[in-house]
Amino acid sequence: MIRLVSDVKLFLQALSREFPDVFSPPQPRRLARKACAAGEPALRGEAREKFAERVAHWSGKMGVRANQIRIKDQKSLWGSCSVQGNLNFNWRIIMAPEGIVDYIVIHELAHLLEMNHSPRFWRHVEAWCPDWRTHRGWLRANSGFLRALRYRNMLINK
Ligand SMILES: [Zn+2]
Numbered sequence: 479m480i481r482l483v484s485d486v487k488l489f490l491q492a493l494s495r496e497f498p499d500v501f502s503p504p505q506p507r508r509l510a511r512k513a514c515a516a517g518e519p520a521l522r523g524e525a526r527e528k529f530a531e532r533v534a535h536w537s538g539k540m541g542v543r544a545n546q547i548r549i550k551d552q553k554s555l556w557g558s559c560s561v562q563g564n565l566n567f568n569w570r571i572i573m574a575p576e577g578i579v580d581y582i583v584i585h586e587l588a589h590l591l592e593m594n595h596s597p598r599f600w601r602h603v604e605a606w607c608p609d610w611r612t613h614r615g616w617l618r619a620n621s622g623f624l625r626a627l628r629y630r631n632m633l634i635n636k
Pocket of ligand 1: 585589594595
């Protein structure tokens, strides 16, 4: 059993050397401080501006037309896209490390070219965001933390 634990530890250490962005991003405590200092309404406003700006930037490059942009607090999604080109983004993404907003925007805009997660879809994403695996890995590793921030935020503010 102890042997297994130390094997797992070594394996994780090797992984973290290979994927530093996934394992040691600017981390939870800093994000929590940012969330607590600014408060949710301010961060939603920041998210609105940032997503609008990045959608304008990437839709031009990718040759797609985005329609309305909404900022939400989806339970299980970071972003979504309708066939009409309406985009929804989760405000919590604004607390993630640099590069993740762009990944989410590129991901949703790529759905205007491919409405699925086929290899063709990922080729569109890869063309504009070669680090997409790192960003997706970070989101998978930290989604619980990002989603829990509201409760932490409320506790600290009270
Ligand atoms: Zn998708």
